[in-house]
Amino acid sequence: MRIRLNTELLSGLFGLALAALFFFNRGNVGFLSSVFPDTVLVILAVLSVVLVLRGAIAGEPTTLALDGAGSVLVGIGVMVAWWLGIKYVGFVTTSVPLFAGLALVMKRRAGPLAPRDYLIALAIALVVVGGFFWVFSEVLGIRPFRAPLL
Amino acid sequence: MEVLIAAALAVLQPHMLLIVLLGVTAGLFVGALPGLTATMALALMLPFTFAMEALEGLVALGAVYMGTIYGGAFTAILINTPGTPSSIATTFDGHPMAKQGRALEAISIATIASVVGGVVGVVFLLLAAPPLAQLALKFGPSEMFWVAILGLTLIGSLATGSVLKGLLGGAIGLIIGTIGISPIGGESRFTFGWPPLQAGVSLIVALIGLFVIPELLSMMRQGRAAIDSAAGLGDGGFRFGSAMTTVFSKPVNLIRSCVIGQIIAIIPGAGGSITSLVAYNEAKRGSDDPDSFGKGNPEGLVASESSNNVMVAGSMVPLLTLGIPGAPPDAVILGVMLLHGLRPGLELFSETGVLANGFIISMGLAALMLIPVGLLGGRLIYQVIRRTPHYFLVPTILVITILGTYALRNNLVDVALMLGLGIVGFAIRGLGLDAAPIVLGLILGTIAEQGYVQTILGGMAMDIPQLRLLENTLSQILIVLTVAVIGWTAWPRKRRQKD
Amino acid sequence: MTKTKNTSFATLLGAVAGLALAAPAYAQDFPERAIEYIIPFNPGGESDITARMQEPMMEEALGVGVNVRHQPGGGGAVAWAEFQGNAEPDGHEIIGINLPHIVGQPIQRADSGYTTEGFDVITWFHFTPHVLVVRADSPFQTLDDLVNFAKENPQSLTVGGSGTFSGNHLETLRMEQLTEADVTYIPFTGTGPLPAAILGGHVGAVISNSTLAVQMVDDVRTLAVASEERLDVLPDTPTFRELGYDIVGGTYRGVAAPKGTPADRVEMLANLFTEMNTTMAERQVPMGFQMTDIRGQAAVDLLVRMREQYGDFLTQ
Numbered sequence: 032m033r034i035r036l037n038t039e040l041l042s043g044l045f046g047l048a049l050a051a052l053f054f055f056n057r058g059n060v061g062f063l064s065s066v067f068p069d070t071v072l073v074i075l076a077v078l079s080v081v082l083v084l085r086g087a088i089a090g091e092p093t094t095l096a097l098d099g100a101g102s103v104l105v106g107i108g109v110m111v112a113w114w115l116g117i118k119y120v121g122f123v124t125t126s127v128p129l130f131a132g133l134a135l136v137m138k139r140r141a142g143p144l145a146p147r148d149y150l151i152a153l154a155i156a157l158v159v160v161g162g163f164f165w166v167f168s169e170v171l172g173i174r175p176f177r178a179p180l181l
Numbered sequence: 182m183e184v185l186i187a188a189a190l191a192v193l194q195p196h197m198l199l200i201v202l203l204g205v206t207a208g209l210f211v212g213a214l215p216g217l218t219a220t221m222a223l224a225l226m227l228p229f230t231f232a233m234e235a236l237e238g239l240v241a242l243g244a245v246y247m248g249t250i251y252g253g254a255f256t257a258i259l260i261n262t263p264g265t266p267s268s269i270a271t272t273f274d275g276h277p278m279a280k281q282g283r284a285l286e287a288i289s290i291a292t293i294a295s296v297v298g299g300v301v302g303v304v305f306l307l308l309a310a311p312p313l314a315q316l317a318l319k320f321g322p323s324e325m326f327w328v329a330i331l332g333l334t335l336i337g338s339l340a341t342g343s344v345l346k347g348l349l350g351g352a353i354g355l356i357i358g359t360i361g362i363s364p365i366g367g368e369s370r371f372t373f374g375w376p377p378l379q380a381g382v383s384l385i386v387a388l389i390g391l392f393v394i395p396e397l398l399s400m401m402r403q404g405r406a407a408i409d410s411a412a413g414l415g416d417g418g419f420r421f422g423s424a425m426t427t428v429f430s431k432p433v434n435l436i437r438s439c440v441i442g443q444i445i446a447i448i449p450g451a452g453g454s455i456t457s458l459v460a461y462n463e464a465k466r467g468s469d470d471p472d473s474f475g476k477g478n479p480e481g482l483v484a485s486e487s488s489n490n491v492m493v494a495g496s497m498v499p500l501l502t503l504g505i506p507g508a509p510p511d512a513v514i515l516g517v518m519l520l521h522g523l524r525p526g527l528e529l530f531s532e533t534g535v536l537a538n539g540f541i542i543s544m545g546l547a548a549l550m551l552i553p554v555g556l557l558g559g560r561l562i563y564q565v566i567r568r569t570p571h572y573f574l575v576p577t578i579l580v581i582t583i584l585g586t587y588a589l590r591n592n593l594v595d596v597a598l599m600l601g602l603g604i605v606g607f608a609i610r611g612l613g614l615d616a617a618p619i620v621l622g623l624i625l626g627t628i629a630e631q632g633y634v635q636t637i638l639g640g641m642a643m644d645i646p647q648l649r650l651l652e653n654t655l656s657q658i659l660i661v662l663t664v665a666v667i668g669w670t671a672w673p674r675k676r677r678q679k680d
Numbered sequence: 681m682t683k684t685k686n687t688s689f690a691t692l693l694g695a696v697a698g699l700a701l702a703a704p705a706y707a708q709d710f711p712e713r714a715i716e717y718i719i720p721f722n723p724g725g726e727s728d729i730t731a732r733m734q735e736p737m738m739e740e741a742l743g744v745g746v747n748v749r750h751q752p753g754g755g756g757a758v759a760w761a762e763f764q765g766n767a768e769p770d771g772h773e774i775i776g777i778n779l780p781h782i783v784g785q786p787i788q789r790a791d792s793g794y795t796t797e798g799f800d801v802i803t804w805f806h807f808t809p810h811v812l813v814v815r816a817d818s819p820f821q822t823l824d825d826l827v828n829f830a831k832e833n834p835q836s837l838t839v840g841g842s843g844t845f846s847g848n849h850l851e852t853l854r855m856e857q858l859t860e861a862d863v864t865y866i867p868f869t870g871t872g873p874l875p876a877a878i879l880g881g882h883v884g885a886v887i888s889n890s891t892l893a894v895q896m897v898d899d900v901r902t903l904a905v906a907s908e909e910r911l912d913v914l915p916d917t918p919t920f921r922e923l924g925y926d927i928v929g930g931t932y933r934g935v936a937a938p939k940g941t942p943a944d945r946v947e948m949l950a951n952l953f954t955e956m957n958t959t960m961a962e963r964q965v966p967m968g969f970q971m972t973d974i975r976g977q978a979a980v981d982l983l984v985r986m987r988e989q990y991g992d993f994l995t996q
Contacts, residue, residue: 039343042612046349053356056373063638063844064366067630068359075352082345095611099402103607106401110394110600113583118593126583130576137401137572159577167584171217172225174591174716174749177766224723224750227732318880322866362754364869367844369754369789376761376793380753449876504895505876512724512872519895519967520729526898591718591751592758631869639883641864642836 038093040086046079102140109133121180123164130156185307188538191236192546200237201244201543205550208248209558213256213264215389215578216585219249223513235521236536240543242514247299247493247547249510251555254291254486255562259284260578262393266384266454266624267489269617270461272392274474274481281477284567288559289424290479291486292551294435297428298487299548301439302446302494306501306541311527314502317447322639323650326632327659328448329625332455334663335462336618337670344670347618354622355629357382364627365634377594384454385589386599387623391616393582394603400575419556427479434464434480435487442488446495449507454624458617460488466669494544501525501537710771710945714745717935718775720759722752725870726891726969727776727933730806730960737956754792755843757785761793769938771945774802779932780847783986787994788845796983799936803950804974804982805957806964808889809907809930810851811917812839813900815878818885823859823903823923826885830861837863840883842871848887850990851906851929855887858925889931890914894968906930913968929989932972932982950975 050072057065109129116125131152135144138152167173191197211222222245230238253264258275271291278287305313320328333351340347360371361381372378428435438460445456464484465474474481492508499505504525506512515525523529523536530537566574586599606616633650640646650656715738721727731748738746751759756778767773777799785792812823820826830837841848844867852865866883868874875896878886885903886892893902894913902917906927910919920927935953937946950973957971965971974982 036612038612039346042346042349042609042614045609045612045614046353049353049356053359053371056371058370060363060368060370061366063634064363064368064370066637067363067626067633068356068370071352071355071359071626075349075356078345078349078352082349085345093613102401103398106398107604110579110604113579114593114597114600117583117596126580130580133576133579134572137575138570141572155573156576159573160580163580163584167588171221171588172747172749173584173588174718174747174751176587176593220723224728224732227723227729228735231733231736318876321877321880321882362757365844365867367755367788367846367849367867369791372791374791376791377753377758379789379791379793380758449873499876503875503879505879506724506872509722509724512722514724516724516726516729519891520733520963522963522966524895524898526896528898590753590758591749592753592762635866635868635882638864638866639838642834 033094033096035092035094037086037090039082039090043079043082043084043086046075046082050075050079102137105136106133117176117178119178121178122176123160124180126160126164127153127156130160184534185538185542188535189542191535191539192240192543197237197240197543198546200241201547201550202554204241204244205248205251205547205554206558208245208250209252209255209554211245212249212252212254213562214585215256215262215264215393215582216385216587216589217249218265218385218589219246219510220513221588222246222249223510227513227517230517231520235518235523236539238517238521239514239536239540242517243493243540243544244547244550246510246514247490247544247551248554250489250493251292251295251299251486251551252558253489254295255288255559258287258291258482259563259566261396262578263388266388266620267457267492268485269388269392269454269620270457270485271482271489273461273485273617274476274478275485277475277477278479278482283477284563285418285560286420286424287479287482288563289419289421289556290427290482292555292559293424293428294438294483294486295490295555296548296551297435298439298442298490299493299551300545301487302443302491303541303545303548305443305491306494306497306544307538310498310502310530313443313447313498316444317449317499317503317505317507319653319655320448321653322632322635323653323656324632324659325448325628326636326650327656327663329629329632331659331663331666332459332621332625333629334666334670335455335458336621337667338462338466339458339617339621340615342613342615346613347615350614350616350618351622353614354387354619354624355626357387357619358623358626359630364631365638377592380590380592380594382598382602382623383589383595384620384623386586386595387602388620389582389586390599390602391606391619393578394600395607395610395616397575397578397582398603398607400571419560421556428483431480431483434467434484437463437467438484438488439491442491443495445488446492446507447498449499449505455621456492457485457489458621460484490548494541497541497544501529501541502527710948711742711744713772714747715742715771716773717746717748718759718763718773719748719750720752720756720776721750722870723750726806726808726889727778730933730964731776733960733963734953734956737959738952741952741955755785755846756781757789757792757794763938764794764798767938769800769940769942771937771941771949774935774937774949775799777801777934777936779804779934779982780850780929780986780990783983784845784847784850784990784994787987787991796987798939800939800941800946801975801979802935802937802946803953804932804934804972804979805953806933807930807970807972808891808933808968809905809911809928809970810847810887811890811893811905811914812855812885812887812903813878813893813896814885814903815881816899816901818901820885820903821901823918823920823925826903827859827861830859830863834862835864837861837885838866838883839863839885839887840866840868840874840877841887842874843867843869845994847929847931850993851927852887853993854927854929854989855920855925858927890968890970892968893917894966907970911968911970913966932974934974934979 253268257271640649
């Protein structure tokens with residue numbers, strides 16, 4: 032599937048949205064803290080407006096391929112779940128199933144899965160997650176995660 | 182001279198060579214992992230170095246430092262992910278080379294360029310430290326402001342597509358960089374009421390998020406196609422001989438990159454993050470065929486890797502002669518020196534010459550050690566990445582990235598920021614907003630702000646404090662350079678359009 | 681890894697047997713696992729280097745691992761906020777604390793995320809008094825030279841220091857108040873850039889900790905030190921008090937446990953840090969540190985004194 036998007040207009044709008052987000056959260060800070068971000072906000076807004084205008088007047092839509100958008104959404108979902116899991120459940124208990132699951136989802140696009148694949152994925156997930164967790168916690172000395180489980 | 186010989190003898194001991202070998206090897210793997218920085222590696226080694234003699238400790242730190250900066254090149258080449266900020270520019274041509282099946286050749290070229298850079302930095306340090314240190318002192322607040330502005334002009338020529346979008350990316354980086362405690366005002370701003378944001382968005386968090394996560398998402402998207410390009414890294418072999426020819430056949434590029442690396446290394450606070458970008462940019466600008474850059478031109482790789490390894494010894498100039506840590510890892514080395522009762526300054530060279538020169542010589546040894554260690558380690562990492570199916574490679578990189586980001590400041594908020602920036606970065610990459618200008622804005626924003634506000638504060642007794650920005654000769658030189666670069670960027674573009 | 685560190689450093693400090701003996705008198709059920717020692721700053725700073733020296737000695741004395749972790753950000757505030765919010769008050773988690781940071785930040789920032797009183801202070805083990813330094817070729821030979829110049833030329837003398845509303849900044853404000861000098865304070869990000877600022881002549885003077893004056897002793901002139909008595913490492917430098925200005929201040933470094941940690945464990949750790957001070961003094965006193973042991977009521981009094989001394993500047 033392919034869609035046609037006016038990327039100049041859209042990047043301009045993104046820039047404007049970001050500028051607005053920061054503008055309304057400037058808070059009450061003194062001159063020394065505000066002079067630089069204020070200047071940057073003006074630059075950001077001007078660049079965005081120029082992009083919006085160019086996009087609206089002379090913009091040529093760019094064709095973007097949307098193949099595999101589903102996989103991207105799965106990927107984003109996995110990342111969000113991963114972070115929540117590390118914070119509220121535990122690093123290893125979250126990472127092993129998500130690792131295996133992501134691997135299986137990705138492999139499945141190349142063809143149907145055999146029962147053996149599930150075992151392999153789980154085994155590799157255990158080794159990789161366990162191995163790196165050990166390296167980071169025992170050798171590189173990261174601080175333990177504050178989660179109920181390992 | 183006698184001091185140099187005595188120093189060389191002190192370092193050329195079997196146990197010293199072993200320390201260098203182990204240090205370089207350990208550093209290489211740390212540098213190759215996204216999120217693990219040279220600073221962290223050096224901090225972890227601190228307790229060991231207390232137990233060592235002063236020279237041994239410094240030699241170990243220098244070797245790890247050298248290895249880390251070099252190790253960043255592997256992931257940059259193989260998976261388009263800079264392991265350390267100093268290897269951002271390595272991705273530009275290194276990864277396209279890998280995609281063309283020339284991964285090992287790219288590693289060879291990066292290795293040779295790094296060795297040249299490392300050795301050149303040591304030579305500068307041995308021969309020219311005092312004048313370079315005097316030059317370093319010229320960079321006050323207003324000069325730093327202009328350095329940052331000059332750096333921002335890189336966007337014009339780094340941008341792969343539209344210059345306007347590149348500039349927008351730079352502005353996005355600048356505004357993200359203002360989150361947290363303001364460097365001069367000391368107030369917290371743009372925290373959106375959330376205390377953890379006082380820490381701001383660390384450069385490395387943004388670097389990993391904006392480079393690694395979009396790469397992983399596009400590997401997920403392409404599925405099978407990604408395997409073909411990622412695992413099809415080719416088995417062209419190291420081609421060490423032809424890599425030597427490639428590196429040395431363009432001596433101008435090599436020399437220019439080393440000089441750029443040395444100059445930026447002594448500018449306090451600019452650090453290694455932008456060295457490789459500046460050198461890359463100059464290589465592209467000086468080339469007969471600038472359009473081949475970004476598509477696997479080895480010259481770009483040479484520029485990036487030689488300049489960033491000059492920086493390792495190069496940043497020792499202000500550190501050893503003045504006690505000024507130019508980059509975060511240097512702060513750790515300074516701490517070790519002070520604990521061993523060594524005071525930076527010219528006395529360090531006159532009174533403890535064997536130690537100071539031994540340390541410097543050992544960094545040269547560490548650079549030479551990169552050839553065997555780098556080629557073996559490089560082949561190992563290459564084989565692992567090549568043989569791992571893409572559906573295991575992606576989650577593995579994700580695990581390392583998450584742990585590495587957490588390890589940076591032991592802060593889970595950084596992991597959330599990294600993932601969030603990565604997802605947004607992936608979306609806006611589709612709109613033509615690249616990661617490199619955003620990261621450049623993030624790096625230079627803080628430098629520009631500090632320089633600007635400090636200069637204005639210093640001119641409080643004047644009617645128009647801003648005029649202080651224009652006072653010094655070096656500032657004026659930098660302004661002229663900036664104008665020249667902008668003119669250069671705008672002019673040939675028009676000419677090309679006419680053709 | 682921890683074990684290797686332990687043995688290698690233990691060899692070096694083999695003579696420090698007193699440490700190993702001090703602990704068992706208390707230890708029954710504590711510590712039962714590794715101690716997490718958080719440093720809220722970047723590697724390489726004074727807090728970090730000190731903690732790295734303490735780490736192997738603590739392991740030796742306590743018989744468990746000690747993990748020094750960095751959690752930099754917001755001038756320490758991020759780690760302090762996280763610690764007060766989440767750390768278990770059982771003595772296994774401790775954190776480095778600094779004065780006047782933990783007094784200043786909660787007053788000055790609405791979102792610092794922690795409170796000054798939210799710690800059980802174990803002990804303040806270090807003090808580095810402030811110093812006022814100028815470059816060795818500066819026309820200011822004495823503090824009075826500098827003060828007179830700053831009175832005659834308002835705002836034209838620049839004084840560099842680390843951070844805004846930091847100890848350096850607050851001390852400059854106090855100095856201006858007491859001496860009636862009118863200077864412009866220029867904050868830098870940390871102590872790292874200060875040598876360049878003074879050697880390069882980017883600022884007219886620098887206010888910083890005594891360690892910087894010792895480190896740069898060949899290149900700078902130290903006009904005055906903000907301690908009660910002269911420092912052994914800077915014997916020729918007068919104190920502010922000798923010169924007629926009641927300025928005593930600097931940076932205190934210490935360790936804290938979460939609020940509600942059992943008092944006997946806090947006391948045991950305090951004794952341990954004090955024991956370690958005697959060992960570290962050999963290396964650190966020549967660097968410009970003063971070893972202290974301020975705990976219990978004295979630590980509370982110190983916080984009150986700090987707030988009286990600097991609070992007005994912060995709320996203005």
